[in-house]
Each structure stands twice: as structure tokens, then as C-alpha cells.
Amino acid sequence: MAGRRTDPDVLVVGGGIVGLFCAYHLRRTGRSVAVVERGPIGGPLSCSSGNTGFVGTQGAAPLAEPGVLANGVRGLLHPDSPLYVRPRLDADLLRWLRLFRRACTDEQAAAGHRVLLELKKRSLRILHELCASGPLAATFTAQGMVLAFRTPQGYASACRSVPAAVAGGVPLRVLHPAELRALEPGVEFDICGALYNEEGAYLQVPEFVRELGRLVAGTGVQIHPYAEVTGFDVANHGVVRVRTAQGEFRPRDTVIAAGAWSGRCARTLGVALALQPATGYTITVQAPPNAPRLPVVLSEGRVAVTPLGDRLRFGGTLELSGLDGADSQRRMAGIRRTVAAYLPRLEPTGTVETWRGLRPCTPDSLPLLGRAEPYRNLWVACGHGHVGMGLAPAGGQLIAALIAGEQPDMDVAPMRVGRFDPTVRRRRR
Ligand SMILES: Cc1cc2nc3c(=O)[nH]c(=O)nc-3n(C[C@H](O)[C@H](O)[C@H](O)COP(=O)(O)OP(=O)(O)OC[C@H]3O[C@@H](n4cnc5c(N)ncnc54)[C@H](O)[C@@H]3O)c2cc1C
Structure with a gap:
């Protein structure tokens, strides 16, 4: 799948469904794009490769709902809890749980549901178009x-x-x-x-992910499997070089779409993601x-x-x-x-x-989509949680619009990357 190696306009880190849809839509805006993936596309480490593949309008409720905490946060430590937390002393987990508890209100759950449903509806439309014919058609079933x-x-x-x-x-x-x-x-x-x-529909994985990888490569995106990102070089609030197991890239923009590993990746740049x-x-x-x-x-x-x-x-x-x-x-x-x-x-x-x-989960179940402050050219697309297959097609479209400097046709403020980061909120005041 690897194409000729040139420095792309945009480098996408992670070749799961989110990274591939970012690449797909970015390419459609005319950018040259490369995807670097730690393993093979559709390999078993990717959360997109072995799941149940449900897409469509079902299941847009955030995990944080008032009923989840009927027995308090301690109820989550019970092994039979629908959302089970393995007890351990981990500052990031404790902070995440505090933010999760804050999101467990009727208002937040309803607002989150509206955003997720809108993303799911848009994604379903994209999937219907994309899978109408060709190899992807056999990997998408929409029969309720x-x-x-x-x-x-x-x-x-x-x-x-x-x-x-x-x-x-x-x-x-x-x-x-x-x-x-x-x-x-x-x-x-x-x-x-x-x-x-x-409107119930589902994707057959990993076949869908592999075919999407081929389709994206066919549009001119360079896909580099076995190219784990090992570090970033920064200067003047910009990412100037991305180091990988297969050499260096100097893209104009970088998108972190590394699923559950995005937090680890972003932390090396001093960006805290509540994931x-x-x-x-x-x-x-x-x-x-x-x-x-x-x-x-x-x-x-x-x-x-x-x-x-x-x-x-x-x-x-x-x-x-x-x-x-x-x-x-x-x-x-x-x-x-x-x-x-x-x-x-x-x-x-x-x-x-x-x-x-x-699953890469945020406390309020909304993805993290947008620019990561204080960087001018670092973008994040992750946190699609329990419904990433059903959100990724539309999420990629929003990221592509933002990178192109266009006003997206959907309010992206609820998904902004710094919403849980106190340092970003302080900087903005
Ligand atoms: C049991 C189960 C069932 C599910 N069922 C559904 C469902 O029915 N419907 C639904 O919508 N969602 C479902 N999900 C959720 C869905 O699978 C995820 O939301 C989605 O796959 C997340 O996609 P992603 O691209 O963000 O992450 P991933 O698919 O994990 O992709 C991230 C990629 O980044 C790569 N990577 C990580 N670090 C680096 C690095 N340093 N350098 C380069 N590459 C790197 C990884 O190898 C990986 O391939 C389910 C999840 C599970 C676990």
C-alpha cells in the first residue's frame, strides 16, 4: 500500500477508521496526505478491526447518563457494572471519573445525544454514498x-x-x-x-477498514503501515518534524488520530487529552x-x-x-x-x-475534534468512544473543513479539544 515517499501537506497519525476518514476527506479538499500506522491497516490492535460494526441512528446516547451513577462512582467498581472501572491509583483515571460524574446530568446527556445523533446521521449518509458500489458495498449492510x-x-x-x-x-x-x-x-x-x-446498519470489519484503506490509497494518499510515530520536533508553536519507525516527515499539518493511544502521543507534545x-x-x-x-x-x-x-x-x-x-x-x-x-x-x-x-473514551462521550492549542498546526481527531464506527465518516469531514480554514456546517464547539484542559481554558481568558 505504501506509495512514493514525499512530505505531505497533512500527516495523519493512526490508520483506524478515524484516521482513514480524515485522510479521505482531506484528500478531497485537494491536500496531499499521508497516513502513518503502527501496524498493518485493519490489524488486530486497531479498535476498528474486530468490533460489532453497528452504524446508523441507534446508540447515540452518551455513556455519562444520570442512571449510570445510581449507586455513585463506587458502583462503577462492581464487576457487573455496565461500565466497570478496575480500581487503581491513577491520577488521569481519577480526573476522568470526576469529569465523567460532572457530565452525568440530564441536560449534558441530552446535549451530547443531539451532537452524536447528528454525527451519526451525517455518517450514515456518507456510508450509503461510499458503499453504493465497488468493493466497499459487500462490507456494508443496511437492512434495519x-x-x-x-x-x-x-x-x-x-x-x-x-x-x-x-x-x-x-x-x-x-x-x-x-x-x-x-x-x-x-x-x-x-x-x-x-x-x-x-435505519439500523452495520459494517463488516476488518474487511471494511482494509477496503477503505485501499480506496483512500487509490485517491493518492500515501499509506505507511508499520510506521509507528516515535517523536515530534517542535518550534515556534508548530510541529516541524514527525519521527517514525520508517523515517521522518515534515508535514504542514499533523493530525493525531491514534485512537486509545492518542493521549500518550499528545502528551509527548505537552497536550493533555482526557481520554x-x-x-x-x-x-x-x-x-x-x-x-x-x-x-x-x-x-x-x-x-x-x-x-x-x-x-x-x-x-x-x-x-x-x-x-x-x-x-x-x-x-x-x-x-x-x-x-x-x-x-x-x-x-x-x-x-x-x-x-x-x-475504545478511546472521553468523559462526555463526544469526540475530540479540532486544533490542539497552543500549536498552530497540530490537530486532534480521537475520543469516538463506543460509537466510533458510526461517527468517523462525518468526523473526518469536519476535521478536513477545519484544516482547510473553512467554517464547518455543524457546530464543532462541543467537540473542541481543550474543553477538559484547565490550561487551555486559562489561556483563553
Ligand atoms: C467490543 C467493541 C465493540 C464495538 N462496537 C462498535 C459498534 O458496534 N459501533 C461503533 O460505532 N463502534 C463500536 N466500537 C467502538 C469503535 O470500535 C471505536 O470507536 C473505533 O474503532 C475507534 O477508531 P479509531 O480510529 O479512533 O481507533 P483505532 O481503530 O484503534 O485506530 C487507531 C490506530 O492508531 C494506531 N496507532 C496508535 N499509536 C500509534 C503511533 N504512535 N504511531 C502510529 N500509529 C499509531 C493504532 O495501531 C491504531 O490502528 C466498539 C468497540 C469495541 C471494543
């Missing part, structure tokens, strides 16, 4: 999505939320049992009820004959089920356990138990693959 509820309370509360969701632009509706049977004739669910979102990796797992099995045809969310269990042709993928868990540690066996057993409870007749045969990914 089922949300299954096992408890009467969960189902009742979901049904109550439908009118507000529809008013907000999410085409949710109650799915009657006969309709569910018609949609999924061979599948036996043990549930109280289900909703349906006709925590949230570990999740997927288990991919050979699809049994009675596997769902549509993607399904096992709602109370917070597990997603993605049909991938002759394979079936289950994914879930959200665990703040740092860049290195997590209890994978316990978590994957929990995912399997949830699947067995909702789909008791499903008997997955043969595990094809298990995978662990690190």
Missing part, C-alpha cells in the same frame, strides 16, 4: 436492526422512549411478536419484546443455521450480535482498565451467558476468533 428486551421493566421503559426517539429523528417502532417471527423466522428469542430501527481506553471483547463463531439474519442488540445485557455471512459475532463489555490489563476470560464468559439467555436455542459451533479492543 432489532433491539431485544428480556425484562418487562426494560421493555416497558423502551416502549415509553419511542415517541421521543421518533420526534428526535430516530425511526424506532415497537415490533410485535408476529412481526419479529416474520423477520427472523428460524430464531427463538426468550424475550419480553423488541423494537425495530429501520481513557475502555476495553471490550468480541467472540466470532461459525454461524449456526438458526442464527439471526439481522443485527440484534441484547439490550439489558449490553451485547451486540452481528451476522457476518457464515460467521456470527457477539460483542460487549466496557471496562476502564488502562491500556494493558483486563480480565478477558470472565468478560467473555459473561457475553456467552447473555447470548444464551436471550437466544436459548442458538448453539454456536466452533469459535473462529476472540478479540479485545480499546
Whole structure:
């Protein structure tokens, strides 16, 4: 994939879905662009490579909601908490949790939801255009999505939320049992009820990421796999040189899009990003004959089920356990138990693959998109958290507009990079 080596106008650090969409849109503004990626494009370290791939209007709620802290911050230390925090003394984590608690209000959650939904809608439009034909078409399926509820309370509360969701632009509706049977004739669910979102769609990964890498390279972007960034040289509030495992670059602008590793990368430049990796797992099995045809969310269990042709993928868990540690066996057993409870007749045969990914999470679940002060030519595109596949296409478009000096056609202020950094706020006063 590597093209002829020249210094690009813009260097993008990170070749996950976010970095690739930044490169795609930057190229469309006429810039010469290079992407440097530590591993191969679509390799297993990238969070974009093994996830459940849901995109579309479902799931735009920020993680920070008032209900999450029903048992206080200490409730997050319980291993069965939907957002589990592995207890440890880590100043960055404690600061992140303080900011997360501050974001757990009705107003902030509603404001965050509006921003995420707008980004998801824009992204879905881009995906429909991009995947209409060519190799990407086989990696994108838009046939709707089922949300299954096992408890009467969960189902009742979901049904109550439908009118507000529809008013907000999410085409949710109650799915009657006969309709569910018609949609999924061979599948036996043990549930109280289900909703349906006709805008539900999903990407098949890592195939989508690899094809996107090829498409971007085809537009003239230089892609450099195995080119880990090892350092930056700065002068006069500018990044003047980026050092990588495959030599140096002197770009006019640099974009940090290194997912969960963006904080580490930015820290070497003195830029603090409020970012925590949230570990999740997927288990991919050979699809049994009675596997769902549509993607399904096992709602109370917070597990997603993605049909991938002759394979079936289950994914879930959200665990703040740092860049290195997590209890994978316990978590994957929990995912399997949830699947067995909702789909008791499903008997997955043969595990094809298990995978662990690190979601780059901000305290308010909004991405960090924009210029990193005090630098004139350093940009950040990260923090897409639990919904990065569904936000990246539009997020890349916004970054490209900002770098081109254009006014983006969406308010980017809620996503500004310095919003959690007290030194940036002091500098602005
Ligand atoms: C179990 C699970 C399920 C998920 N399901 C969904 C879903 O259904 N829908 C959805 O929208 N989102 C989902 N997500 C979230 C989604 O996967 C992420 O938000 C998204 O992949 C983040 O993309 P990214 O490009 O920011 O990060 P990444 O894909 O991690 O890309 C960052 C890249 O930067 C590279 N890098 C790091 N450091 C350096 C360096 N120094 N030099 C060069 N390169 C570097 C890394 O190798 C990596 O490839 C899920 C996540 C998990 C874990």
C-alpha cells in the first residue's frame, strides 16, 4: 500500500477508521496526505478491526447518563457494572471519573445525544454514498436492526422512549411478536419484546477498514503501515518534524488520530487529552443455521450480535482498565451467558476468533475534534468512544473543513479539544 515517499501537506497519525476518514476527506479538499500506522491497516490492535460494526441512528446516547451513577462512582467498581472501572491509583483515571460524574446530568446527556445523533446521521449518509458500489458495498449492510428486551421493566421503559426517539429523528417502532417471527423466522428469542430501527446498519470489519484503506490509497494518499510515530520536533508553536519507525516527515499539518493511544502521543507534545481506553471483547463463531439474519442488540445485557455471512459475532463489555490489563476470560464468559439467555436455542459451533479492543473514551462521550492549542498546526481527531464506527465518516469531514480554514456546517464547539484542559481554558481568558 505504501506509495512514493514525499512530505505531505497533512500527516495523519493512526490508520483506524478515524484516521482513514480524515485522510479521505482531506484528500478531497485537494491536500496531499499521508497516513502513518503502527501496524498493518485493519490489524488486530486497531479498535476498528474486530468490533460489532453497528452504524446508523441507534446508540447515540452518551455513556455519562444520570442512571449510570445510581449507586455513585463506587458502583462503577462492581464487576457487573455496565461500565466497570478496575480500581487503581491513577491520577488521569481519577480526573476522568470526576469529569465523567460532572457530565452525568440530564441536560449534558441530552446535549451530547443531539451532537452524536447528528454525527451519526451525517455518517450514515456518507456510508450509503461510499458503499453504493465497488468493493466497499459487500462490507456494508443496511437492512434495519432489532433491539431485544428480556425484562418487562426494560421493555416497558423502551416502549415509553419511542415517541421521543421518533420526534428526535430516530425511526424506532415497537415490533410485535408476529412481526419479529416474520423477520427472523428460524430464531427463538426468550424475550419480553423488541423494537425495530429501520435505519439500523452495520459494517463488516476488518474487511471494511482494509477496503477503505485501499480506496483512500487509490485517491493518492500515501499509506505507511508499520510506521509507528516515535517523536515530534517542535518550534515556534508548530510541529516541524514527525519521527517514525520508517523515517521522518515534515508535514504542514499533523493530525493525531491514534485512537486509545492518542493521549500518550499528545502528551509527548505537552497536550493533555482526557481520554481513557475502555476495553471490550468480541467472540466470532461459525454461524449456526438458526442464527439471526439481522443485527440484534441484547439490550439489558449490553451485547451486540452481528451476522457476518457464515460467521456470527457477539460483542460487549466496557471496562476502564488502562491500556494493558483486563480480565478477558470472565468478560467473555459473561457475553456467552447473555447470548444464551436471550437466544436459548442458538448453539454456536466452533469459535473462529476472540478479540479485545480499546475504545478511546472521553468523559462526555463526544469526540475530540479540532486544533490542539497552543500549536498552530497540530490537530486532534480521537475520543469516538463506543460509537466510533458510526461517527468517523462525518468526523473526518469536519476535521478536513477545519484544516482547510473553512467554517464547518455543524457546530464543532462541543467537540473542541481543550474543553477538559484547565490550561487551555486559562489561556483563553
Ligand atoms: C467490543 C467493541 C465493540 C464495538 N462496537 C462498535 C459498534 O458496534 N459501533 C461503533 O460505532 N463502534 C463500536 N466500537 C467502538 C469503535 O470500535 C471505536 O470507536 C473505533 O474503532 C475507534 O477508531 P479509531 O480510529 O479512533 O481507533 P483505532 O481503530 O484503534 O485506530 C487507531 C490506530 O492508531 C494506531 N496507532 C496508535 N499509536 C500509534 C503511533 N504512535 N504511531 C502510529 N500509529 C499509531 C493504532 O495501531 C491504531 O490502528 C466498539 C468497540 C469495541 C471494543
